[in-house]
Amino acid sequence: MKITILTHSDCDGICAGAIALSRFPHAEVFFTKPASFADDLEECTADKIIVCDIALTQKDKERIMHIIKEKPAKISYFDHHPLDERTKQFLDKHIDLHHDLNRSASEIIYRHFENDIPPERVWIAIYGAIGDYCDDTEFVKRVEKDWDIRALYFEVSTLVLGIKVRHFESYDKKRDIVKALSKGLNPSDVPGLAMGAKEAVNAEFDLYEIVKKRAEKLEHIGIVKDLEGFGFRGPAALFAATVTDSILGMSIYDRTNHFDITVRTRDYSIDLNVLLSETAEEFEGTGGGHPQAGGARVPIMHLNAFLKRINEKLDEMIK
Numbered sequence: 001m002k003i004t005i006l007t008h009s010d011c012d013g014i015c016a017g018a019i020a021l022s023r024f025p026h027a028e029v030f031f032t033k034p035a036s037f038a039d040d041l042e043e044c045t046a047d048k049i050i051v052c053d054i055a056l057t058q059k060d061k062e063r064i065m066h067i068i069k070e071k072p073a074k075i076s077y078f079d080h081h082p083l084d085e086r087t088k089q090f091l092d093k094h095i096d097l098h099h100d101l102n103r104s105a106s107e108i109i110y111r112h113f114e115n116d117i118p119p120e121r122v123w124i125a126i127y128g129a130i131g132d133y134c135d136d137t138e139f140v141k142r143v144e145k146d147w148d149i150r151a152l153y154f155e156v157s158t159l160v161l162g163i164k165v166r167h168f169e170s171y172d173k174k175r176d177i178v179k180a181l182s183k184g185l186n187p188s189d190v191p192g193l194a195m196g197a198k199e200a201v202n203a204e205f206d207l208y209e210i211v212k213k214r215a216e217k218l219e220h221i222g223i224v225k226d227l228e229g230f231g232f233r234g235p236a237a238l239f240a241a242t243v244t245d246s247i248l249g250m251s252i253y254d255r256t257n258h259f260d261i262t263v264r265t266r267d268y269s270i271d272l273n274v275l276l277s278e279t280a281e282e283f284e285g286t287g288g289g290h291p292q293a294g295g296a297r298v299p300i301m302h303l304n305a306f307l308k309r310i311n312e313k314l315d316e317m318i319k
C-alpha cells in the first residue's frame with residue numbers, strides 16, 4: 001500500500017509529519033501549503049493519504065471537498081486551523097478527521113498514534129506545539145514534566161530558527177529533518193541545523209535593532225513597513241509591538257495591489273484569528289491564523305480604515 005504524508009513546512013508541520021512517518025516509516029513525505037493543497041491532493045496517487053497542519057482556504061474549500069469525494073484513497077486529516085461547521089461535518093463523514101482548534105497538529109497526531117510509536121516521540125509533539133505557540137495545553141504541560149524542559153527548548157529553538165536559513169529552505173532539506181526526527185534523532189543531530197539556528201538568531205537580533213529605529217505607533221498598534229528580510233515577519237511584528245509598547249505589532253509589506261500584514265500580540269486575551277478574519281472581511285480582505293499569531297491581506301486603499309477599525313476594537317477590548 002502506498003502511503004503519502006502531505007504536511008506543512010513550518011515547525012509544527014515538520015513535527016506532525018515526523019510523527020506520521022514514525023508510524024508509517026515507508027511513507028513518502030511531501031510538503032504543501034494552503035494555497036497549493038487542492039492541487040497537491042488532486043495529484044496524489046497514494047492509497048492512504050495523511051494530511052497534517054494544512055488550513056483549508058475559503059477559496060479552495062469547495063474544490064477540496066469535491067476532490068475528497070472522488071478520491072478512492074483513505075484520507076486522514078490532522079489539523080487545528082478554523083473550520084466552518086458545514087465543512088467539518090462533510091469531512092467527518094468522508095474522511096478520518098482529527099480536528100481541534102486548541103492543540104497543535106503535532107499534539108493531535110501524536111495522541112492519535114502514541115500507542116504505535118516509541119514513547120520518546122512525544123518530544124517531537126512538544127517541539128511542534130511550542131513552535132506553533134500551542135504549548136499551553138493540559139497534555140503538553142503534563143508531559144513537559146517528564147523531561148528536562150531546558151534541553152527540549154534548546155532542540156525546539158534549533159528547529160524553529162534553523163529552518164529559517166537558506167540552506168534549509170528547500171523541501172528536500174526539510175524532508176531530511178522529518179526523516180531524522182521520525183527515527184528518534186533530535187533537531188541538533190541534523191547536520192548544520194544548530195549552526196543555522198545561530199545564524200538566524202543573529203539575524204533576529206539585528207532585526208530587532210532595525211525595528212527599534214523604524215517602528216511607529218498608531219494608538220494600540222506598533223507598525224513596521226517594508227522591512228528587508230521577508231522571512232522574519234513574525235518576530236518583526238512582535239518587536240514592533242514591544243519597542244512601541246503597544247498591544248499589537250504589525251509587519252506590513254506593500255504588494256502593489258494589497259498589503260501583506262503579519263500580526264502578533266503581547267496580550268494573550270486577544271484572539272487574533274477572530275479579530276483579523278472579521279476585520280479584514282469588513283474591508284474586502286482576508287485574515288486569520290491562530291489566537292496569538294495571525295496575518296491579513298488588505299487592499300491598498302483600505303489599509304488606513306482597517307487599522308482604524310482594529311484600534312477601535314482594541315479600545316473596546318481593553319476597557
Ligand SMILES: [Mn+2]
Nearest residue numbers: 012053105132
Ligand atoms: Mn500548526
